[in-house]
Amino acid sequence: MYGIKVSNPGVDVGTADLRTISMRSDCNMFKVHSDGTQTGTIQAGQSKGTVTFTHGLGYVPAFWAYYVDTDGKQRQLSNLPVGIDYTSSLSTYAGTNTIICEYNLGYNYNQIYKDMWNDAVDSDGYQRLYVGNDGIAQKNCGVVYTGLNNGDILGTTFNLQYGQTVGTAILDFYVSSKGTTIADGTVRHTGIDADQTLSISNMGDPDTTAGGTQTVANIGVGDRFGINVTSAVQEIIDRAGFVGGTAGTASGIGFHIYAGDTPANKWFMDSAEYPSDTSLTITTIGSAVFSFRVVIFKDKIV
Amino acid sequence: MALPGKSGTSTEPRDYSFSSEYSTVKVYSEHSGTLGVPASGSAYGTITHNLGYVPMVIPYIEANPNQWYCGVGYLFGPGGATPNAFIHNSDSVVGTNNFVLNIANNTAGSLNIKYKCYIMGDSGT
Numbered sequence: 001m002y003g004i005k006v007s008n009p010g011v012d013v014g015t016a017d018l019r020t021i022s023m024r025s026d027c028n029m030f031k032v033h034s035d036g037t038q039t040g041t042i043q044a045g046q047s048k049g050t051v052t053f054t055h056g057l058g059y060v061p062a063f064w065a066y067y068v069d070t071d072g073k074q075r076q077l078s079n080l081p082v083g084i085d086y087t088s089s090l091s092t093y094a095g096t097n098t099i100i101c102e103y104n105l106g107y108n109y110n111q112i113y114k115d116m117w118n119d120a121v122d123s124d125g126y127q128r129l130y131v132g133n134d135g136i137a138q139k140n141c142g143v144v145y146t147g148l149n150n151g152d153i154l155g156t157t158f159n160l161q162y163g164q165t166v167g168t169a170i171l172d173f174y175v176s177s178k179g180t181t182i183a184d185g186t187v188r189h190t191g192i193d194a195d196q197t198l199s200i201s202n203m204g205d206p207d208t209t210a211g212g213t214q215t216v217a218n219i220g221v222g223d224r225f226g227i228n229v230t231s232a233v234q235e236i237i238d239r240a241g242f243v244g245g246t247a248g249t250a251s252g253i254g255f256h257i258y259a260g261d262t263p264a265n266k267w268f269m270d271s272a273e274y275p276s277d278t279s280l281t282i283t284t285i286g287s288a289v290f291s292f293r294v295v296i297f298k299d300k301i302v
Numbered sequence: 303m304a305l306p307g308k309s310g311t312s313t314e315p316r317d318y319s320f321s322s323e324y325s326t327v328k329v330y331s332e333h334s335g336t337l338g339v340p341a342s343g344s345a346y347g348t349i350t351h352n353l354g355y356v357p358m359v360i361p362y363i364e365a366n367p368n369q370w371y372c373g374v375g376y377l378f379g380p381g382g383a384t385p386n387a388f389i390h391n392s393d394s395v396v397g398t399n400n401f402v403l404n405i406a407n408n409t410a411g412s413l414n415i416k417y418k419c420y421i422m423g424d425s426g427t
Contacts, residue, residue: 006322018330018423019355023320027328027423060370062362062420078373079365079388093369093385094362301362301370301418302334 031298039291044110044167045283053099053294060301063099065092068291101292111283112148116276119144119199129278131187131257132267138259142200145280146252162242167285169233170226174277179267182218186260191232195241197254210235213260229255233282330423336416339407347403351421358422359396361389363415384408387415396426
């Protein structure tokens with residue numbers, strides 16, 4: 001037999017116990033191809049981000065991957081997504097030219113999502129969203145969302161804060177029933193100009209300066225049309241008295257939706273009985289940063 | 303053997319690609335294969351090493367097509383997409399003479415999962 005064998009200090013090189021051999025030329029040893037760290041980002045409104053380590057080996061190499069925590073500690077990744085907490089996870093896998101590491105928050109970063117409104121009223125005094133022209137009169141309505149800093153937030157650390165910069169805010173109107181006219185109409189919206197709007201009993205609340213008017217095309221029952229309420233939300237949370245950011249407080253935001261240039265029998269309704277499905281999504285600006293370290297070996301898996 | 307640019311008299315272990323002063327992790331054997339795994343079930347495979355002690359083992363599987371994952375895991379449901387299959391940590395056991403591999407199938411259809419295992423010559427205990 002030919003080759004090189006080096007035993008550990010104090011061990012007879014003739015030993016058959018591989019554990020006490022420092023090196024044996026008939027035993028492969030992992031050879032490092034690269035060892036690097038990359039940083040990625042998760043943008044506001046997104047739930048995950050990836051970083052890609054390109055190795056270019058043309059085959060799937062053996063590798064070890066680590067998540068570099070904010071305190072500098074490194075967690076080795078395994079076969080399954082590794083939970084950081086009960087919602088977020090880390091995962092990694094190798095291909096013939098790349099190794100991809102993913103950080104999945106399990107919720108959308110810097111985003112609040114409320115799938116149902118908390119209170120609503122139309123200009124006839126009913127608790128529902130009803131806007132448009134019923135052939136007799138223009139119908140207007142108001143809607144309120146509360147608990148914007150706790151409970152329904154998909155994240156556990158994001159609260160809507162006074163003075164935050166809003167990236168986008170969308171009131172996604174759900175149509176549970178509608179009028180018969182298919183011609184386009186318009187709706188106009190404002191915010192309710194108050195610090196904490198927890199309920200709404202009539203259309204008499206003051207309007208924000210910010211708002212907008214938009215065309216609503218012919219859409220069907222079960223469809224939605226998005227109302228971009230970004231500027232109205234920004235004006236509300238920029239009020240000096242806006243109470244937000246404390247988990248458990250019921251900070252609320254409300255909107256008025258007015259019928260605009262709307263032809264007869266062009267109306268939309270989201271009734272409380274369905275239940276209400278008109279959602280509010282608020283995304284502030286910013287991004288989360290994460291890092292992975294991957295040690296890639298020359299040694300081939302396949 | 304010092305790394306390029308490092309002195310052979312250095313007392314820093316990281317400066318050496320190999321030193322007889324230290325034990326080195328060695329690959330004793332490599333094993334590749336495919337396990338047929340029933341839908342929503344698991345399958346066992348046995349890799350014999352006969353080292354007489356419990357060695358380190360580094361397993362990989364092709365959990366999704368052309369995506370190779372490292373290590374073992376236990377499905378407890380954090381956020382994020384779960385791969386089609388995984389090496390079950392509580393049912394995969396390294397013994398003194400073999401490594402029993404348990405691959406679980408997360409899908410509703412049967413799968414043929416490729417695996418690659420490195421049995422190291424070094425003690426895992």
